[in-house]
Amino acid sequence: MIRFFETLFGLGSKFSALEILIINAVRSQLDNSIAILWDRQIQAINKIQRLSGGVEVDFYRIKGGKPTFSDELVFPNKSEELLMAKIRIHINNSSANLVASIWCVKGFLFSIEYDGSPDYFEEAIKMEPMPQVSITCELTGKLT
Numbered sequence: 001m002i003r004f005f006e007t008l009f010g011l012g013s014k015f016s017a018l019e020i021l022i023i024n025a026v027r028s029q030l031d032n033s034i035a036i037l038w039d040r041q042i043q044a045i046n047k048i049q050r051l052s053g054g055v056e057v058d059f060y061r062i063k064g065g066k067p068t069f070s071d072e073l074v075f076p077n078k079s080e081e082l083l084m085a086k087i088r089i090h091i092n093n094s095s096a097n098l099v100a101s102i103w104c105v106k107g108f109l110f111s112i113e114y115d116g117s118p119d120y121f122e123e124a125i126k127m128e129p130m131p132q133v134s135i136t137c138e139l140t141g142k143l144t
Contacts (some may be wrong), residue, residue, distance in 0.1 A: 006102075013046070013047055013049075014048070014049035015048065016122055017122065017125045017126060018089075018118055018121050018125060019048075019057060019112060021089070021125065021133070022087050022089075022100050022102070022112060023042060023136075025087050025135045025136075025137040026038070026084070026085045026102055026137055026139075027039070028088070028137065029085070029106070029137050029139050030139075031144075032144050034075065034115045034144060037073060037074075037075055037143075038109070038143075039138045040072075040073050041061075041073050041108060041109050042109070044061045044068075044070070045059045045060065045061055045065040045075060045109075046060070046061060046062055047059070047060035047061075047062045048060075048109070050105045051115055054114065054117055054119055054122075055113065055114050055116070055117060055118075056111055056113045056114070057111060058110060058111045059098070059109055059110060059111065061139070063074075063110075067120075069106065069107075069108060072108075073108070074107035074108060075104065075107040075108070075143040075144070076107070076108060076144045077104070077141070077142055077143050077144060078106050078107035078144065079104070079106070079107075079141075080105065080106065081103060081104075081105055082103065082104040082105075082142060082143075083101055083102070083103055083107060083140050083141055084102050084103065084104050084136045084139065084141040084142075085101070085102040085137055085138060085139050085140055085141075086099060086100070086101055086102075086137075086140055087100040087101075087102065087135060087136070087137050087138075088135070088136045088138075089133060089134070089135050090129050090133070090135075091120060091124055091132070091133055092102060092131065092133065092134060093131070093132070093134040094131070096120060096121070096124070097119050098114060098115065098116060098118060098120075099114070099115040100112050100113070100114050100115075100118075101113045101114075101115075104141070104143065106119050107143075121133075
């Protein structure tokens with residue numbers, strides 16, 4: 001019964017393989033002090049909400065049924081909304097391309113927004129063997 005409610009409300013959600021690739025691409029571009037906060041925020045995410053069609057994925061840190069915003073995890077840049085990175089993903093030897101925008105809200109990683117459906121990419125990276133994928137990350141906003 002508990003698992004039913006966790007699934008219903010997105011609690012205990014896990015990152016998809018594509019989301020992990022994107023999160024790691026962003027992390028690789030961060031300064032060490034910000035990367036530490038990034039890791040702590042990622043570890044604290046316990047609710048992932050994927051909107052219909054998969055074009056947006058929202059991340060939450062829930063405690064006692066409510067979102068939490070711990071001062072210990074917040075980035076120095078607490079802008080209302082910050083487009084912090086653009087990730088370009090290309091499956092080699094194909095015409096498949098996807099752009100993911102990474103957004104922070106008030107100093108917290110909040111969402112990945114895709115320029116189209118990520119379904120093809122989610123399936124492709126689960127294939128055996130996985131096709132070669134090119135990922136580029138452009139930081140567009142500063143977290144400091």
